[in-house]
Amino acid sequence: MIGQAARVGAIRAGALEDLADAHLRLGQHIEAVNRLELEATEQASRERLQSLLAVALYRAGRQTDALRVIDRCRRTLLNTSGLHLGTVLKQLETSILEHDPALDWTASPPSAGADAAGSDRPDGALPDPLRGRRTDPIGRNEELAALDRVLSSAEDGRGTVVTILGQPGIGKTRLADTVFQRAADRGFVTSWSRCPEHRSAPPFWPVTHLAEQLRRTGHVDEPLNDLEALSGVGGVEVFAFARQILESLGRIDRPVLFVIDDLQWADPDTLRLLEYVVSGLGSIACVLVATARPIDDHVDPAFVDCLAEIARVEGSTQLLPRALDVEHISHWLSTGEHRGASLEIARLVHERTNGNPTR
Ligand SMILES: Nc1ncnc2c1ncn2[C@@H]1O[C@H](COP(=O)(O)OP(=O)(O)O)[C@@H](O)[C@H]1O
Numbered sequence: 001m002i003g004q005a006a007r008v009g010a011i012r013a014g015a016l017e018d019l020a021d022a023h024l025r026l027g028q029h030i031e032a033v034n035r036l037e038l039e040a041t042e043q044a045s046r047e048r049l050q051s052l053l054a055v056a057l058y059r060a061g062r063q064t065d066a067l068r069v070i071d072r073c074r075r076t077l078l079n080t081s082g083l084h085l086g087t088v089l090k091q092l093e094t095s096i097l098e099h100d101p102a103l104d105w106t107a108s109p110p111s112a113g114a115d116a117a118g119s120d121r122p123d124g125a126l127p128d129p130l131r132g133r134r135t136d137p138i139g140r141n142e143e144l145a146a147l148d149r150v151l152s153s154a155e156d157g158r159g160t161v162v163t164i165l166g167q168p169g170i171g172k173t174r175l176a177d178t179v180f181q182r183a184a185d186r187g188f189v190t191s192w193s194r195c196p197e198h199r200s201a202p203p204f205w206p207v208t209h210l211a212e213q214l215r216r217t218g219h220v221d222e223p224l225n226d227l228e229a230l231s232g233v234g235g236v237e238v239f240a241f242a243r244q245i246l247e248s249l250g251r252i253d254r255p256v257l258f259v260i261d262d263l264q265w266a267d268p269d270t271l272r273l274l275e276y277v278v279s280g281l282g283s284i285a286c287v288l289v290a291t292a293r294p295i296d297d298h299v300d301p302a303f304v305d306c307l308a309e310i311a312r313v314e315g316s317t318q319l320l321p322r323a324l325d326v327e328h329i330s331h332w333l334s335t336g337e338h339r340g341a342s343l344e345i346a347r348l349v350h351e352r353t354n355g356n357p358t359r
C-alpha cells in the first residue's frame with residue numbers, strides 16, 4: 001500500500017515537473033513558482049523539482065530564494081541519505097551566482113532551425129550545464145570591432161562605458177554575451193548582472209550582484225557598504241561610495257569587464273551610483289557594458305539622466321544593433337540546417353521578421 005502511494009506520488013510529481021517545465025519554456029516564471037513552491041517543500045530531495053523551482057525563482061527576480069532552494073536540497077540529501085548534490089544543481093548554483101545569460105528566458109524560435117546560427121542558448125528551458133561556446137552573432141562585425149577596441153584600450157589602462165540599445169529581440173544580450181566571452185578569453189576579470197523587471201527589487205540590486213561575484217572569485221575582499229542605508233540619500237554619500245568602488249576596481253591586477261543587462265529596469269539608486277562610477281572609468285582598466293531598450297515615453301527619467309551622463313564619458317560608445325538585412329539572413333540560413341535555402345527564402349524571412357532575429 002505504501003509502495004503504491006509512493007508510486008502515485010512520484011507520477012504526480014513527474015507530471016507537475018513537466019507542467020512547470022512547459023511554463024518555464026513559455027516564460028511564465030511566476031506561474032511555475034506558484035505550482036512548484038509547496039510541492040518542493042514536501043519533496044526537498046527531488047532534484048529536478050528543485051532545479052525547476054530555482055530557475056523559476058531566478059527568472060522571477062528572486063535570486064536569493066533560488067539559492068536557498070538549492071541549499072535546502074543539498075542539506076536534505078546529506079541528512080536523509082548521505083548523498084551530495086547532483087551536477088545539474090551544482091552547475092545551476094554557479095550559474096545563478098554568476099548571472100549566466102543562459103539562465104535568462106528567451107522566446108522559442110518560431111520554427112525548428114530558426115536559431116540556426118549555431119546558438120546553443122537554451123530556448124527558455126533549463127540551462128545545459130555542458131553548454132559549449134557560442135558562435136559570433138550574425139551581422140555584428142562592426143559592433144564587435146568597436147567592442148574589441150574598447151577592450152584593447154582598457155588593457156592599456158583606459159576604461160570606458162559602452163551602451164547597447166535596441167528593441168527586444170534585436171540581439172543586445174547576445175552581443176554583450178559575446179564581448180563577455182571575448183574579454184574572459186583575453187584575461188579580463190568578468191562579471192554579469194541583470195536588472196530584474198520587478199519594481200520591488202532591493203536598492204542597488206545589480207551592483208550587489210556584481211560585487212558578490214568579485215568577492216566570490218577573490219578579486220575584492222572589502223565588504224559592501226550598508227546599501228539599505230545609502231538608498232535614496234543625497235549625492236555626497238553616493239559619490240563617496242562610487243569612489244570606493246572605483247578604488248577597489250583599480251586595485252585588481254587585471255582589466256575588468258562588467259555587463260549590466262536590461263539597464264532600463266535598474267532601480268534609481270543604481271542609476272545614480274552608475275552616473276558617478278562611469279565618470280571615473282577613464283583612469284582605470286575597467287569597462288562597463290550596459291544593454292537597454294531605447295528611450296521612449298514610458299521610461300523612468302532617472303534612466304534618461306543616466307544615459308545622458310554615460311554619453312558624456314570620454315570614449316563612451318553607443319551601439320545600436322540594427323535589424324538584420326537579407327544578406328545576413330541568407331548567410332544565417334546557409335550556415336544552419338536549411339543549408340541551400342534560396343535567396344528568395346531569405347527575402348521572405350526578412351519580410352516576415354523585419355530582420356529581428358527573434359521573430
Ligand atoms: N545577430 C544574431 N545572430 C544570431 N542570433 C541572434 C542574433 N541576434 C540575436 N540572436 C538570437 O536571438 C535571440 C534574441 O536575442 P537577445 O540577444 O536575447 O535579444 P535582446 O537582448 O535584444 O532582447 C537569442 O536567441 C539570440 O541568440
Ligand SMILES: [Mg+2]
Pocket residue numbers: 172173174261262291
Ligand atoms: Mg536581452
